Amino acid sequence: MLFPTATFAIFFMLVLPLSWLLQPRGERWRPFIIAASFVFYGAWDWRFCFLLAFSIVWNHLLAVGIHRSGAPRHRKVLLVTALVGNLGLLGYFKYYDFFVTSTHNLFALVGVDVPLETRSIVLPVGISFFTFMGIAYVVDVYRRDFVPVGLGTFAAYLSFFPHLVAGPIVRPGELIPQLSTPRDPRYVDTSRAFFLIGTGLFMKVVIANHLATHIVDEVFGAPNQHSSLEVLVGIYAYAVQIYSDFFGYTNIAIGIALLLGFAFPQNFDAPYSATSITDFWRRWHMTLSRWLRDYLYIPLGGNRKGTLVTYRNLMLTMLIGGLWHGAGWTFVVWGGIHGTALVTERWWRGRPGFVERPWTTGRRAWHRFVTFQVVCFAWIFFRADSFDDAWSIIHRLFTAWGESSPLVTVGVLAAIAVGIGSQYLPRRLPLALMARFSRLPVPAQATVLAVGLLVIHAMGPEGVAPFIYFRF
């Protein structure tokens, strides 16, 4: 069930009032929201509901076991069991065929035939997200940062439909306390919720879809048919497409949760205005960055074990983060480029005698420009189907200047300008718009929403392409 569809609108219009009616009675609300979330998830493939149910029961039992156990060794065994179960599930569904083909092809280089068979496994939507949330829960319980909750509350946490298929990755400490306490129906941040849903729909349905169909798919599908200018604009367009797509999804998810009375963490903070790659990762997919920092980078030792180990940890975190996005070596290279950039920045700032100069307008603009180019270069590997395709894009970028560029249209440039320009808007502007909207009478608010729906629906293409992050 995709957010920008009539099916979801009907589903949500049923869930919203029922959820508020049942909110005062947690023992009734929790089964209701779990059932609604399973209906939402089962709309893709009902068989995967069993997988989600297994993940809930597995993580709950092991978290309770860890909490009750006093012996450190026993606790550790249970933690490792939980991690093996979670990562085993993810590994089987997402990486099994990748592992088999990589192993087979590696040995084929030396003429050895490895008798491993691929299994053509279908990737369950959202598995990467709910697996990471399950791991976060168990690890937090192990660290004694969190006391396990009842099965019903945990099931509501893991399966809560606004975040279920593509995040944001919400920490147990952020959502479970909200799920345990009835939401106050008197104070709902409706203007922010509608603003987020409206902007999310616009970014996904209008901007991302326009760029995908008018330049990105064509350029990345057959780069050698396009001019250097088209390839360059196509790369920038992909940067805006993936941002608009994922930012749009996240905004809708956060807005929907807000209407139900729940606050999710922010997932984006104008990432293309970042002045360094380090800064970029504080602004892009922030909930994944946090997860990787807290459950991977820090357990690896973080920056506490010397310079070289810090570099290694940064690199490993980004390589694994790349692989999390997809079972392919191009994703690993994407992570590697970001890891290399992070290590380079850390080395640069850690040089003896390095002094951070104050920001000037020109210096800030230059840093933003360079950071954006590095991010876009990495996106080439993220989007390309293979290394051959990625090299073809890079080669074409330098070898076909002067050829005609019919794909570089006013519409494409305008969509890119909107996608990037929106990240440089003063923060007070959306706040002022939301405040003004919140003071409108109810009929006027409804009219504004309806006009927004008219514009988005009329400007969007027929049908809605799935969100890019659903495949991760």
Add this chain to the structure above:
Amino acid sequence: MEPANHEPRRRRPRQRTGEGGRRLHSAGSAIVVSLVGLALGVLLNAPGLHKSATIQPQGWKRNVALGVTGPLASVSDTLLLDRPRRALKAALGRSHDDDVDTAVATTSKPPPTRAPAGPPKRTKFTPQHKLGLYIAGDSLVIVPGESLLRATAGNRAIAPDPIDGRIATGLERPDVYNWFTRIEQVMRKDKPRAVVLMFGGNDDHNFMTGVPEGREVGTFGSPSWRAEYRRRVATVMDTITRSGGYLVWIGLPISRDSEQTLRFDVMNSIAQTEAAKRPGRVAYLDTYFFFAGDNGGYTQYVEDPTGKLVKMRADDGIHFERPAGDLIAAKVLDKLEERYDLTSWRKRR
């Protein structure tokens, strides 16, 4: 165990404002604004929603959607609420987006089926006299089409159009997308001499639109269904060949779902026999065994000549991965080379 995680109970602040001074509202207000806004939005977008309902797959969901959006479209029209959408669409240059076109151009008699006396004359194309190439079809054509574009990029005698691949379309449902009109327009306007088509991936259903009045079409694969589908395939082929185009029709591949493969066989046999009636003008490319495993059944991965395991088919069990597209593109180019001389211009230089 739970109390440890409960939010501490606090007295609610009296102020009902959030960040930036925005006013917080009650849940009831949220529900009313959502419902009224959505209802009004539905009325404003009624023509588009009615079209979306019309082009859905056959079944109860479509019936319900039509039952709801039909009256809504009438109300919207009566109250003039559909005018802003029409004006916006016109301003965007997409006035016909909400139209439903089910016309299937009727063919008169099929063209003569006599076989040519000898092999067709190979027409020569050069960078000065380029071969126009049009690639179209449902979503299955996109990956082979991209491979074909990449494969022809170095040949300046070929001038391909962008791929005209449209998801969830086919020859069964002109209301979803009218390929008959589209192909006729392309052949009239652009006059491509080479056309590559792939259809059928979404056509394995009972329901057809655009059926001539008085004609009944039975269930998928029935004689009446075959006759109507054959008419449509023939219409497309004749539209192209009568405009002087040479058509390569890519057959449907084996699918992970064996029942779907059997359904694909029905459409493949129709396309194949219709192509055989038009020798020298239509070539049928059988892709079935390109992607069959050692046991003749479906396989997602195939070993290439170097022993490397290559992913040929997407995870959905139907669509192609890039290596599969490259394989099909190479075979399509072979077919085009049989009909056209696309390379001798290089030798003169």
